[in-house]
Amino acid sequence: MKKITIVALLALVATLGIAPSVLATVCAQVITNAVSPSGECRSFPTPCDVPAGWTTVSDCSSSASANIDDINSRLQQMRLDLKEFKDKKSQEVADRDAALKEKITSKRKTIEARIAAAKKTKEEKRKTVLLNLVDIQIKQFTNTEERVAKMTNIRADLKTQLSTNIDIAIAELNTEKTKIQAATAPEELKNLAKEIRDLLKSRQEIVKQIVKAILASRTDTAVVKAENRLAEIKAKIAELKAAGKDVAETEGLFASAEQKVVSAKEKSGQKMAKETIDFLKSAYHDMKDIVKKVDTEKTAFFCPQEKYINCMPIVTPERQKLCSGEYYEWIKKNCLNAEFTY
Known part of the structure; x- marks a missing residue:
């Protein structure tokens, strides 16, 4: 039996032109079952008593079953809609994550490429700096060797020894230069930098040797001059003595000066420049006293x-x-x- 709403019934009455008295008779004679929007099923004495919004049904049991089916159908549809919504959102999230991941990957690759390029540039600069440093040291060694060759206050054997040491250092620097040019890893350049620093220390040692050689040569020359001066004084003292002058005190000063010159010569042979200079200073002080003594006596x-x-x-x-x-x-x-x- 079709569901008949009160509105439909009134419309039908109006359409058919049924008199109200007849309608009242009809309403009095028809017991109507209706279901509320919330699913409640009730029986009404007449169709006219069915509230607005209620749906008429054949009986409440069939209505409840139909209502449950409808609810189940709606629930199923809601589940399907929810699943579709979730799937859609999941896909959107997945697409967004994929796009973000791709963007991050692209940025990471760009950054890695920049870092690699920066490292390469840094290695090239480090290599250039090391090569320039080696060239500068080679030039300094060469200049030092030329200066040593022109020095007149260094003995020939010392010049030869220093020149040999410088040639060895230059050869080692050229070897390091070849290694630097062939180096590809940062660790190699780091190790080569340490080796170059060690070679620079060797240059400092060579400079120290040159200074010591100059000092030794100067002290040797000073000792020779002191010996010559002593010889002149000794000869003059002999003349004064032969002339009958009292030179006892002068001879005592001379003996002291002579002993100090001998000690200075020993220290000079031991490469002890400071001690040599100290003895020579003391010896020249004695020689000065000898001269003053001679002046006082008006010889x-x-x-x-x-x-x-x-x-x-x-x-x-x-x-x-x-x-x-x-x-x-x-x-x-x-x-x-x-x-x-x-």
Whole structure:
């Protein structure tokens, strides 16, 4: 039996032109079952008593079954709709994640490429710096070798030894240069940098050797000059002694100076520059005392013109003419400031 709503019934009555009295008779005679929107099923005395929005059914049991089926159908549809919604959202999330992952991967690759390029550039710069450093050191070694060859205050054997050491250092630097040019890994360049630093230390040692050689040569020269000065003083003391002068104190000073020069020579042979210089300073101090002693005694020196010359404060050209030759030179050298008197 078809479901008949009150609205449909009224419309039918109006369409058919049924009188209200007839309608009242119909409503009085028809018991109507209806279902509310919430699913409640009730029986009404007449169709006119069915509330608006209720649906008429044949009986409440069939209505309840139909309502349950409808609810189940709707629930199923809701489940399907929910599943479709979830699937759609899951797909959207998956697509978004995939796009984000692809974007991140692309950025990572770009960053990695930049890092690799930066590392390569850094390695190339490091290699260039090391090569320039090696070239600078080779040039410095070469200049040092040339300077050593021109030095007049270094013995020939020391020059040869220093030149050999410099040649060895230059050869080692050229070997390092070849290694740097062939290096590809950062670790290789790092190790080569350490080796180059060690070679720089060897150059410092060579410079120290040069300085020591110069000092040794200078001390040797100073010792020779001191020995020559002692020989001159010794000869003059012998002359004074032969002339009957009292030179006992002078000879004592001379012995002290001579012993100090001998000690200085020993220290010079042991490459002890400081000790050598100290002994020479003390020896020259004694020699100065000898000269002062001679000045105090006004020791006379014989000139070819048979004039006597005493060591005095001033030397004048006129007085210089009175004496010439080795006597005048000796006086000028040993008496420092002298005046010729006659």
